[in-house]
Amino acid sequence: MAVSATSAPVPAPARFDFAKAEGNGIRDFLRTFAVAVRLGWQLEANWTDPLLFFIYSVAKPVSSALILVVMLEVIGGPSGRAFRPFVVVGSALWSFVVSGIAGLAFSILEDRERFRMLKYVYVSPSDFLTVLVGRGVARVGVGLAGAAITVAVGVVVLGVPFDLGSVNWPLFVTVFLLGLWSIVAVGLLMAGVVIQTRQESWSYPEAFAGALFLVAGAVFPLAVLPALVQVIGLLTPLSWWIAGIREALFPGGPGSIGGAGSVFAGAFGHAQPGPLEIVLALMATGAIATLGAVAVFRVSDRRAKQAGLYDRTTGS
Amino acid sequence: MPPLAIEVRGIRRVYSAKPAPVVALDRVDLHVAPGEFFGLLGPNGAGKTTLIKILTTLLLPSAGTARVFGFDVERDTKKIRRIMNMVAGGEQSGYGILTVREQLWMFTQFYGLAGGDGWRRVDELIEAVGLTEQRIQRVSTLSTGQRQKMNLARGLLNDPWILFLDEPTLGLDVSAARSLRELIVDWKRAVPGRTILLTTHYMAEADELCDRIAIVDHGRILAIGSPDELKRRVQRESIFRLELDHLDGGVATLVRLPGVVSASEAAGAIDAATRQTVVMNLVLEDDGVLGQVVGALARTGSEILGLRKSEPTLEDVFVELVGRGFAESDAEAAGKAG
Ligand SMILES: Nc1ncnc2c1ncn2[C@@H]1O[C@H](COP(=O)(O)OP(=O)(O)O)[C@@H](O)[C@H]1O
Ligand SMILES: [Mg+2]
Numbered sequence: 012m013a014v015s016a017t018s019a020p021v022p023a024p025a026r027f028d029f030a031k032a033e034g035n036g037i038r039d040f041l042r043t044f045a046v047a048v049r050l051g052w053q054l055e056a057n058w059t060d061p062l063l064f065f066i067y068s069v070a071k072p073v074s075s076a077l078i079l080v081v082m083l084e085v086i087g088g089p090s091g092r093a094f095r096p097f098v099v100v101g102s103a104l105w106s107f108v109v110s111g112i113a114g115l116a117f118s119i120l121e122d123r124e125r126f127r128m129l130k131y132v133y134v135s136p137s138d139f140l141t142v143l144v145g146r147g148v149a150r151v152g153v154g155l156a157g158a159a160i161t162v163a164v165g166v167v168v169l170g171v172p173f174d175l176g177s178v179n180w181p182l183f184v185t186v187f188l189l190g191l192w193s194i195v196a197v198g199l200l201m202a203g204v205v206i207q208t209r210q211e212s213w214s215y216p217e218a219f220a221g222a223l224f225l226v227a228g229a230v231f232p233l234a235v236l237p238a239l240v241q242v243i244g245l246l247t248p249l250s251w252w253i254a255g256i257r258e259a260l261f262p263g264g265p266g267s268i269g270g271a272g273s274v275f276a277g278a279f280g281h282a283q284p285g286p287l288e289i290v291l292a293l294m295a296t297g298a299i300a301t302l303g304a305v306a307v308f309r310v311s312d313r314r315a316k317q318a319g320l321y322d323r324t325t326g327s
Numbered sequence: 328m329p330p331l332a333i334e335v336r337g338i339r340r341v342y343s344a345k346p347a348p349v350v351a352l353d354r355v356d357l358h359v360a361p362g363e364f365f366g367l368l369g370p371n372g373a374g375k376t377t378l379i380k381i382l383t384t385l386l387l388p389s390a391g392t393a394r395v396f397g398f399d400v401e402r403d404t405k406k407i408r409r410i411m412n413m414v415a416g417g418e419q420s421g422y423g424i425l426t427v428r429e430q431l432w433m434f435t436q437f438y439g440l441a442g443g444d445g446w447r448r449v450d451e452l453i454e455a456v457g458l459t460e461q462r463i464q465r466v467s468t469l470s471t472g473q474r475q476k477m478n479l480a481r482g483l484l485n486d487p488w489i490l491f492l493d494e495p496t497l498g499l500d501v502s503a504a505r506s507l508r509e510l511i512v513d514w515k516r517a518v519p520g521r522t523i524l525l526t527t528h529y530m531a532e533a534d535e536l537c538d539r540i541a542i543v544d545h546g547r548i549l550a551i552g553s554p555d556e557l558k559r560r561v562q563r564e565s566i567f568r569l570e571l572d573h574l575d576g577g578v579a580t581l582v583r584l585p586g587v588v589s590a591s592e593a594a595g596a597i598d599a600a601t602r603q604t605v606v607m608n609l610v611l612e613d614d615g616v617l618g619q620v621v622g623a624l625a626r627t628g629s630e631i632l633g634l635r636k637s638e639p640t641l642e643d644v645f646v647e648l649v650g651r652g653f654a655e656s657d658a659e660a661a662g663k664a665g
Pocket of ligand 2: 494
């Protein structure tokens, strides 16, 4: 038998001013975003532990670039040397992709299971999506440091011919920003997925980022992949982003999208996409990724509220 | 008519779980007025946290409606979040790498305070909860009790109209729990109209703090009332423990008096052979009968050495309602979980 209570008739004091329940629109949004970036920076950058920062953001991409360069040297000999810029850029961008895509997903898992703060952030009036995007941007910022150092090592140690004067700066800035946007979008998609999973799934985001990286032409051109996989690669904003950065930093160098016998060449009738094509393709695929990510996130949020996942911990 | 602080109608919540779905809340109705200190008292697994999660917009109900100050938990989530806050116990929460100030300030931003106002509010609350010495210490270095004080400060950052406290003293040692309860009471008293919904499975805590209590078990509210009302439910008579230097004529003298339901010598109080005093349990129809009893005793020349009213506890209320004790209920819940 359920009992319903009769409430004690205490009148609400005048202090209840319902203006309190209203938000401040864009100002709230900016505040939330700024503090989320700041939190991400403090939590994710491992600034307090320079060794960790060095290992994850510098040593990993630099060593993978070195390994690839050595392999190139062994396989291709002197002719492989033309591919060094290709390899260095690809490896440098890796730390970006991992920190952006996997990092955003980790924010959810960490906040929920390690810090146990997810529910408190969630029940605050801040927009949860904005908080996550802010955290993601901070992660990407950390990745930027690693990427810049890797490129510098490539230029100084490996003698990759890099000429600041010949860099296509407008293309670089455009592609860079669009790429950053796309990475955060894909990261959000991943975050939407891990809301539903448990802490044992720590490895999924990294595995996913790794798989994306392979089909995105980071370490080898798309043309070597089966046609179906190439199509997946072409639909991924990361492919266009990496291609754009390469084209901007080393204009006319080896590309990853097209080439003889590639799906791109077959469909568009020329070997490699030009800068404009790259930007347009990046915008289109980035927009699709964004819409997809927001949709997945919304569905996931709803499901999490239905199933009570925001405060769950592994084993509960 | 101002809206109720909490208005829950026919809330039901079912979790899909492995062997069979779990009904965590079953047609719960609840009204809490602004300014009340309301308690949900029940054993582990009763559904207390589930109700708090629904009211704090963390979880959707399977059926029914719930409103907080008139705002619907499903449709007006942002509005509810601005006027309420929540603090849970029994967990170590916090961004360990941040300082106490930094972490709290971060939340002022989530609550839309301007930067400088945020720092001011943080420092005020840090002082109010007694963490001034720890304010620039990392969260990871705080003791459990200090963390919970910080957590409480976070819960007060937006000056909520209603504060949801889910077993806030769980896992704290006795003195940390007491000091947290004092902070909660002080906060509530400072401004009329502040409302608290507290869940607990400590009877004494509910008894001490709450204006009204709902006793919950297996997803249902079994009784609602002030602690005194609830206790009166189980015991309509007044029970006294009476100690006399002697009683001529034995307990029969008292039983003859009008309004005395029963009088019985308390067993085992003092060894019979060396007995110096008489101890008895006296059940009266109501407290008013006591005067006649005292008068009668004076006439027989007995001296009253001690007189104490024995109060029923909320535990007695629970046993009467459910037919088993709290401890057994907890054991049962633990058995199910394991
Ligand atoms: N996410 C969940 N999935 C499945 N069952 C759950 C979940 N959360 C709680 N329950 C079950 O619902 C019941 C009520 O739980 P809860 O609201 O946490 O109780 P209380 O806070 O009173 O201890 C318990 O039987 C518990 O095992
Ligand atoms: Mg609970």
